[in-house]
Amino acid sequence: MRIEEHPILDFSIPRREIEFFLNGRPCRAREGETLAAALWALGVRRFGLSRKKGEPRGPFCFIGRCHDCEVNVDGRPRVKACMTEVRPGMRVEIPGEEGDDDTLSP
């Protein structure tokens, strides 16, 4: 859900698109945006599962405080998606999705 029209902000300025991988699938993101924003724009809501009960979790604060947006990035577990800039070729894993490698499953 990208905002296309806005009375104050201009999001139409062409920003270079980059490609990254979500559970092995190629996905598009805008250069310079956070991984959390890129995932949310793609419609991803559940970023991870809680450690004890395996309940769905998604971003709560978007400023690096709450840890609820943590995903696996390039093999590194529990990376805060909201504080990480999405990069070309980045490999992001979210458990329970297609192509899941179970890295983050409780």
Add this chain to the structure above:
Amino acid sequence: MMTPYPLEERELVVVGAGPAGMCAARMAADCGMDVLLLEEDARCGGQLNKQIHKFFGSQEHGAGKRGFEIARDLEGACRSAGVEIRNKNPVIGGFGDGRLLVRGEEGLYLLEPHALIVAAGAQEKPLAFPGWTLPGVMGAGAAQTLMNLNGVLPGRRVVMVGSGNVGLIVSYQLIQAGAVVAVVEIGEKPGGYQVHVNRLLALGVPFLYRHEVLGAEGANSVEAVFLRDLESGKVRRIKADCVCLAVGMSPLVELPIMLGCGMAYRDCLGGWLPRHDREMRTTIPGIWVAGDGSGVEEASVAMEEGRLAAASAARDAGRIKGKRAEGLIGEIQARLCELRGGPYNWERRQAKEDLGSVTRTA
């Protein structure tokens, strides 16, 4: 002491490049101090960057300008005053001897500041109800970050919980971004300014007063919200894909706690905060606090608290002296007094007075 990390000694370190930290850094540099400003994020401005509305207040606090414009101007002022700014450099530790551990882009390093101003800001308070951990339930400020900084809509149908100024302003911005919004308030009337309420009423936004959130439900993310009318007891289910919580903020106090600063609890200032005197000094010599991290108020107060802490630090360092120092500190304190005037700020001003942070007035 042996240390595996490089150690850097600095005259003044300011932690956090929001309104308080940037005003502190600028003021200290103007007083002749060597200033290092540390910021976790890739850009300076803190929460100003997602404020797209024009600010009220006086000219010197950026009235008439949008938040992100104020941030840009403050950063420019810091740079031209000679402040060294390090973005993407979060402070991850503070020690009893006043040293800081920082995660730089090339690894960890230690800082030994002669003076330290902590302007860490605040975080949004959660609200516990069944389903509050579901994806799609987020802070109102979080929604602001997503839509105003990234151009991504948090949800199409949003329930805003809380009608303080944050809830009202973010509701308006959600509508600007293309969402449909309903405001839920547990009290009988809005918590924020009527001018914000009126703008929303003009757009047909429903205000549900005396309603509480019973829960949110959904398989993987929010699909519906249950609300109860406290008068009739009637429960209604609203289809929504996002719940924004605007139920207050609390100071970020991890660093002052790690450093050993004395703490106090004041509900109206957001909860736990470092005790500080009327020059923003904490209980530890050489450590000051400023902005929302010293008690949640608002941006112009944060700016003045930053300036006050910096002037106090510059005076203690001998960078400004005598009448000039006392004059400068007095001026800022007077402006703070003025900002905290008015019935809306009465309780918070009282709390700051009780802490010894504000000159007691007759």
